[in-house]
Amino acid sequence: MTNESPSVCCAVLSSEDSPQENGVHTNQYSSISPPASPVAQDEPFSTYFEERVPIPDSENQLFSFRKLWAFTGPGFLMSIAYLDPGNIESDLQSGAAAGFKLLWVLLVSTIIGLLLQRLAARLGVVTGMHLAEVCNRQYSTVPRIILWLMVELAIIGSDMQEVIGCAIALNLLSVGRIPLWGGVLITITDTFVFLFLDKYGLRKLEAFFGFLITVMAVSFGYEYVLVKPDQGELLKGMFVPYCAGCGPVQLEQAVGIVGAVIMPHNIYLHSALVKSREVDRKNKKEVKEANKYFFIESTIALFVSFLINVFVVAVFAQAFYNKSNIEVVSTILRTVNSFPHTDLFPLNNNTLEVDIYKGGIVLGCFFGPAALYIWAIGILAAGQSSTMTGTYSGQFVMEGFLNLRWSRFARVLLTRSIAITPTLLVAIFQDVQHLTGMNDFLNVLQSLQLPFALIPILTFTSLKSIMNDFANGLGWKISGGILILGVCAINMYFVIVYVTSLNSVVLYVLAALISVAYLAFVAYLVSYDCCFMSKLLSVDEQSEYDS
Numbered sequence: 001m002t003n004e005s006p007s008v009c010c011a012v013l014s015s016e017d018s019p020q021e022n023g024v025h026t027n028q029y030s031s032i033s034p035p036a037s038p039v040a041q042d043e044p045f046s047t048y049f050e051e052r053v054p055i056p057d058s059e060n061q062l063f064s065f066r067k068l069w070a071f072t073g074p075g076f077l078m079s080i081a082y083l084d085p086g087n088i089e090s091d092l093q094s095g096a097a098a099g100f101k102l103l104w105v106l107l108v109s110t111i112i113g114l115l116l117q118r119l120a121a122r123l124g125v126v127t128g129m130h131l132a133e134v135c136n137r138q139y140s141t142v143p144r145i146i147l148w149l150m151v152e153l154a155i156i157g158s159d160m161q162e163v164i165g166c167a168i169a170l171n172l173l174s175v176g177r178i179p180l181w182g183g184v185l186i187t188i189t190d191t192f193v194f195l196f197l198d199k200y201g202l203r204k205l206e207a208f209f210g211f212l213i214t215v216m217a218v219s220f221g222y223e224y225v226l227v228k229p230d231q232g233e234l235l236k237g238m239f240v241p242y243c244a245g246c247g248p249v250q251l252e253q254a255v256g257i258v259g260a261v262i263m264p265h266n267i268y269l270h271s272a273l274v275k276s277r278e279v280d281r282k283n284k285k286e287v288k289e290a291n292k293y294f295f296i297e298s299t300i301a302l303f304v305s306f307l308i309n310v311f312v313v314a315v316f317a318q319a320f321y322n323k324s325n326i327e328v329v330s331t332i333l334r335t336v337n338s339f340p341h342t343d344l345f346p347l348n349n350n351t352l353e354v355d356i357y358k359g360g361i362v363l364g365c366f367f368g369p370a371a372l373y374i375w376a377i378g379i380l381a382a383g384q385s386s387t388m389t390g391t392y393s394g395q396f397v398m399e400g401f402l403n404l405r406w407s408r409f410a411r412v413l414l415t416r417s418i419a420i421t422p423t424l425l426v427a428i429f430q431d432v433q434h435l436t437g438m439n440d441f442l443n444v445l446q447s448l449q450l451p452f453a454l455i456p457i458l459t460f461t462s463l464k465s466i467m468n469d470f471a472n473g474l475g476w477k478i479s480g481g482i483l484i485l486g487v488c489a490i491n492m493y494f495v496i497v498y499v500t501s502l503n504s505v506v507l508y509v510l511a512a513l514i515s516v517a518y519l520a521f522v523a524y525l526v527s528y529d530c531c532f533m534s535k536l537l538s539v540d541e542q543s544e545y546d547s
Contacts, residue, residue, distance in 0.1 A: 005411060008302055010116075015395065015410075025133035029396070045441070050275065052276060053070055053203065053277050054278050055278055056285075065440070068253060071277060071290065071294055072206075072297050073206035074121070074277075074297075075117075075121075075297040075300070075301035075405045076206065076210060076213060076304075077272075078117060078273060078389075080212075080305075080382075080386050080389045081211065081263050081269070082110065082113065082261055082305040082306075082309070083213070083305050083382050083385070084158065084382055084386035085161050085165025085379060086260050086385070086439065086443060087260045087261065087309065089161075090260035090314075090443070091312035092312055092313070093253060093354060094106075094253040094320075094419075095313040096319035096323075097534070098253055098321070099233070099251050100233045100234050100236065100238075100313070100314065101237050101242075101250065102250065103238040103429055104236040105254045106257055106261070107238055107239075109258045109262060110261060112261075114298060114418070116267060116457070117266070117270050117302070118295055119458065120270040121270055121291070121294045121298065122470060123271050123461050123467075124273070124274040125279060125290045126291075127466060128281050129275075130400055131267060131400070131453070131456060131460070132268050132396055132398075132400020132401045133454055134460050135282070136400055136401055136402075136403055139528070143524070143525060143528060145401075146521060147452050148402065148527075151268060151397050151452055152265060152397065153449055154263070154265050154452075155397065156422060156454075157443075157446045157449075158265060158444040159387065159390045162383050162390055163188070163420065164184070164383075165361070165382060166183060166184075166186075166379075166380055166383035166387065167181075167187060167380065167383075168360075169356075169380035170182075170183035170376075171181075171375070172361075172372060180427040180430070183380075183427070184423055186386070187332075187383070187387060188420055190384070191387050191388055192416070198447075209385055209388075212385040213305075213381075215378065215381040216308050216378050216382055217307070217308055218261055219313055219378030219381065220315070222371075222374050223312075223363065223367075223375060224314055224315055226367055227314070227315045228318070228422070229314040249351075260443060264450050264453035264454070268393060269389060270298075272392075275371070284469065291356060291470065292332075316359065318326055319366060320354065320362065321349070322351070324349045325347065325349070328345055328352050329347060334434050344361065359375070360375045360379070373419030391416065402480075405419050413538065426438065444499075445493050447491035447492075450487060450488055450491055451488050451522050454484040454487065455484065455525055455529060456529070458477075458484055459462070462477050
């Protein structure tokens with residue numbers, strides 16, 4: 001294919017289309033045009049994070065704590081997705097099913113997540129646009145719309161887990177007085193209120209998220225200290241990549257950990273959050289410095305989230321690993337006169353199965369009411385914070401892919417309605433005690449959407465025409481490709497295991513048809529990106545030859 005030949009899947013900007021500001025060409029680290037200036041628009045467009053945090057000067061310093069503090073915020077908001085109720089449930093289930101043996105999987109998943117978040121942050125810093133905006137400019141209409149729908153599905157699935165997590169926490173705190181649907185309505189209302197905190201200042205909003213993370217750390221840390229896990233077994237499980245005596249159940253839990261930790265919409269979110277800092281993209285030194293500090297901040301934030309996840313795994317590994325239903329009920333009946341939740345735990349020798357609701361109940365029965373209420377407070381903080389960041393994800397994704405220019409309230413109302421409507425229906429027609437199956441389905445739904453974040457982010461950060469000097473090197477391209485293939489393969493296994501457990505021929509046929517369409521689009525997206533990369537690489541080579 002020559003450079004002049006038309007291609008339905010490839011389009012690059014010519015020199016005449018280079019970005020301009022007030023008629024002057026700018027020397028930015030991207031060949032894609034930046035968002036239109038608000039001055040040039042008929043009406044001012046209100047979006048999130050209009051305030052830009054200034055970065056203090058510190059010349060000739062290799063590292064500055066003042067600068068790190070100025071860049072601190074986006075990484076911690078991003079890390080909340082690693083602490084949502086879906087992740088907490090995955091943690092407690094892996095602890096109850098495999099003990100400490102899968103902590104190394106959690107560690108590796110968090111490190112992989114950090115590397116992927118690094119790519120997202122670099123894209124936002126270098127181009128001044130988040131991933132959805134870049135997709136809007138680089139993909140033609142059909143793949144762009146399908147990508148948007150896939151990412152919206154992931155956001156809806158995540159939001160259902162987060163809102164229902166809040167509702168379960170409120171149910172536990174009220175001793176059952178607040179029904180599931182009531183908790184959902186309360187969560188929707190206070191989410192709308194909290195979302196407008198950024199009008200009082202971006203740093204105040206980030207401080208509020210920091211407070212919620214602190215609540216989670218204290219709550220789950222209290223449970224950790226109360227249960228007193230075996231530190232030797234914990235360290236062995238964290239640093240020895242082996243699972244002695246593990247079977248299909250433990251393997252499914254390991255795959256579930258990877259699927260719960262690496263979330264597609266979080267890639268889109270992080271690439272947008274980093275735009276909240278004042279970085280001169282014409283200055284290579286400033287861009288390089290911003291990439292460095294954002295990576296350090298993301299590392300610290302994900303380390304904190306990892307510790308909180310470890311607290312949850314360790315509590316349930318120490319207290320409930322290898323416990324049967326009859327053992328749990330017998331232990332409870334020895335400590336209390338009556339147990340109103342016997343329907344949750346059938347009197348048989350099957351291994352105990354827990355979720356965030358049952359987990360709170362057994363903690364309260366084993367370690368006292370304080371353990372239950374503190375657990376519920378931690379879940380409430382996890383659900384509330386992740387619901388808010390999920391809403392921001394929805395805003396960025398819809399604005400970026402569809403180039404919306406609606407009023408802020410209209411955008412919040414639309415994205416909230418899309419995500420909340422199915423959640424409210426589930427809350428009305430489903431019992432709070434039987435939600436584990438739905439959580440598994442939502443994890444599968446989000447796992448299926450991973451390629452639609454990972455493929456674009458690797459493609460765009462590998463293109464010199466978009467990232468200039470900050471494009472991925474050959475090592476990053478190869479390792480990133482292998483990493484993404486591995487993550488997608490693991491999650492596809494998780495999907496296959498889930499579908500085969502349904503035991504329905506009709507559902508098998510339906511799943512097969514959906515799988516064919518899904519794999520066809522993934523193949524199309526990969527070929528589209530390969531074509532796109534080859535086109536831009538040929539343009540780069542021609543430019544170097546001409547120069």
